[in-house]
Amino acid sequence: MKKIVSVICMLSLLFGIKANALAEPRTLKETEKNVVSVQQLKQPLSQDTKEESYSEGVNTPCKVRFAPYNGPHRDMFLAEGDRIAVISPSGLPSREQVDATVKGLRSWGYVPVEGKHVCDEVRSKEDCMEDLRWALEDPSIKAVFCVRGGYGASEIMDELAQRAPEMIPSCRKLIIGYSDITVFHSAWTCAGLPSVHCSMSATFTDLPKRNVNAERRMLKGILPVYICKNGPRYREGEAEGILVGGNLSTYTSVLHTSYDAAARQIPYILFIEDVSEDLQHVHRYLTLLKHYGVLERASGIICGEWTDMPGIEGSDFNGSSRGGIYKSVADMIVREFTQGLDIPVAFGFPAGHGDINYPLLMGERVRLTVDKKEFRIEWNRRD
Numbered sequence: 001m002k003k004i005v006s007v008i009c010m011l012s013l014l015f016g017i018k019a020n021a022l023a024e025p026r027t028l029k030e031t032e033k034n035v036v037s038v039q040q041l042k043q044p045l046s047q048d049t050k051e052e053s054y055s056e057g058v059n060t061p062c063k064v065r066f067a068p069y070n071g072p073h074r075d076m077f078l079a080e081g082d083r084i085a086v087i088s089p090s091g092l093p094s095r096e097q098v099d100a101t102v103k104g105l106r107s108w109g110y111v112p113v114e115g116k117h118v119c120d121e122v123r124s125k126e127d128c129m130e131d132l133r134w135a136l137e138d139p140s141i142k143a144v145f146c147v148r149g150g151y152g153a154s155e156i157m158d159e160l161a162q163r164a165p166e167m168i169p170s171c172r173k174l175i176i177g178y179s180d181i182t183v184f185h186s187a188w189t190c191a192g193l194p195s196v197h198c199s200m201s202a203t204f205t206d207l208p209k210r211n212v213n214a215e216r217r218m219l220k221g222i223l224p225v226y227i228c229k230n231g232p233r234y235r236e237g238e239a240e241g242i243l244v245g246g247n248l249s250t251y252t253s254v255l256h257t258s259y260d261a262a263a264r265q266i267p268y269i270l271f272i273e274d275v276s277e278d279l280q281h282v283h284r285y286l287t288l289l290k291h292y293g294v295l296e297r298a299s300g301i302i303c304g305e306w307t308d309m310p311g312i313e314g315s316d317f318n319g320s321s322r323g324g325i326y327k328s329v330a331d332m333i334v335r336e337f338t339q340g341l342d343i344p345v346a347f348g349f350p351a352g353h354g355d356i357n358y359p360l361l362m363g364e365r366v367r368l369t370v371d372k373k374e375f376r377i378e379w380n381r382r383d
Contacts, residue, residue, distance in 0.1 A: 053276075056306040056329050057348035061229040062358070064214060069221040070380050071364060073194050076174055077221030080109030082142035085135035087115035089128050090180040091150015095119055097201040101147050104204030108216060118147065128156050133164070136171040143219070147201050149179025154253040157183045161258050169193065176200075176219070179353070182246030187259035189244055189363035197246055197271075197351070198359035208356060215359045223361060225378040228349060233330035236370050237344030239300035241267035243366040248272040248285045255292050261363070262294045269368050270294065271360060273304030273352035280317035282306070282329055286337050295337055300344045300368040302377065303330065305352035344368050346375035 069077060078084070086101055098119050105112040115131030117123045135144045160167065169191035175184050176196045188195040198215045199207050207215075214224050244261040245251055251272070254260050262268060274282060289295050306329045312318050319326035319335075326332040330347040338345055346368060350356040361379055369376040 052311050053308045054311060055308060055354060057231070057303060058305050058307065058350070058354050058356070060231070060348040060350050062350050063227040064210070064358070065225040065227075066217055066222050067225065067380055069223050069361075071194075073172075073364075074221060076143075076172055076194065078110065078143055078174070078219045081111065083111045083113055083140050085115060085131075085138070085141045085144045086112045086147060087118050087131040087135055087144060088147040088150075089132050089156045089184070090146065090153040090177075091148050092121075092123065093119060093147040093201065097147050100204045101145065101201045104201075105145065107204075108219075112145070113141065125152075125155060125159065128152070129159055129163075132156060132160065133167070136167050136173060141173065143174040143176060145200070146175065146177030146181050146184075149177065149181055149200070149247075151180055153180045153183045154250075157187055157254075157259060158257075161187070165258070174219070178351075178357070179247050180250050182250040183254050183259070185246050185362040186244065186251070186254045186261040189242060189261035190259045190264060192363075194361050194363040196359055197362050199357045202357075206355075211356055211358055218359045218361060223379045224358070225376065226349070226358065227374055227376050228346070229374050230346075230370070230372070231330065231348050233328070233334050233347050234370050234375065235334070235338060235341075235343065235345035236372065237300070237342070238367070238369045239267075239269060239344050240365060240367045241269045241299040243271060243360060243362050243364060244268045245271040246273075246362070248274040248282065249277060252285050252288050255288060255294070262292075262297065267299045268297070269300045269302060269366055270298040271302045271304060271349075271351075271362075273306065275307045275353035276309065277306075278310040279312050279319075279326060279329065279332065282309075283317060283332065283336070286333065290337060295341065298341075298343060300370075301333075301338070301346070302349050302368060302375075303333065303345070303347045304349045305354045305356075307352055307354045344370040344375070346370050346377075349375075349377070 084105055102112045117127035117131050120127060135141055168187055174196055175188055176198060177200045178197045185195045185197055196218055203212055203215055312326055351358050351360060364379055366377060366379050
């Protein structure tokens, strides 16, 4: 037994896995926050760590108006009575999360259908593939609702891209979720299809009513126009393009793949957010995007919330060697990553792993307008 413990401790040191990483999720909201990046397994922060962490870009005042979708994918949005596959191609959800999702979708008038392996205590990559392929191939299924994020979606997407690359463009079904589900948003965008970046099981347990209302409307094709107050950092301008991105650390795993949405030769607006990553990690991920030309090719950038981040002062890389300690992630992005880019940049859009998570329609043309007082995000513009 001592040898097993020693091996686990050694692996923890090698891969930076926190001691509480094997603990059971404590709440539904926390399990959606457990995003695993390429470098580090991120789990709910302990009480001691939470006291030293901070969140940035949260509680941005945001007005929301709505208008019907008028694009080329009207047939993909939902109506009451539609059957929705409930699966988890990423992390393993609890029975509680699955039940909350099924009950919530049913209360919205849909017919939720659980995947065969959605809540298996032990499941393989093939089991996850089976659920996803069923959801995409079954003609009676109208959309795919992911119960949670976590880690593993890129592995499943790699398999799908190799075995059946035609399956996504031919299915014409919304995939719904965020966090680790970012890889599927990128793949749907590459297939020319929209997808919905929004909360998953937490929609029906922890999300404020105004967010739930926006998500419910988006699934039916009633799209928001967001008008948000600017913070101290922003870059003015107006741009239009396909909305791509999602969770920053997860998005680095799609770079240079066959489903890298930013590699398409079309204008795009990049959205990014993250949770529990320190400034050094965020800098590293953004550097990867810079090296792959993702930032340079972007027509505009929208930053969501940066939540539960370790304090800047204690970071190994805090800007002190780059002209002064960074005041914030926004300060770092403006100083290090958008200098020389003549594009609008907005900070603090209320989406991500915090208490508020407004939905975004990925893979569709969006207009970003940033002025001195506010920034606006709107779909449906055809002028």
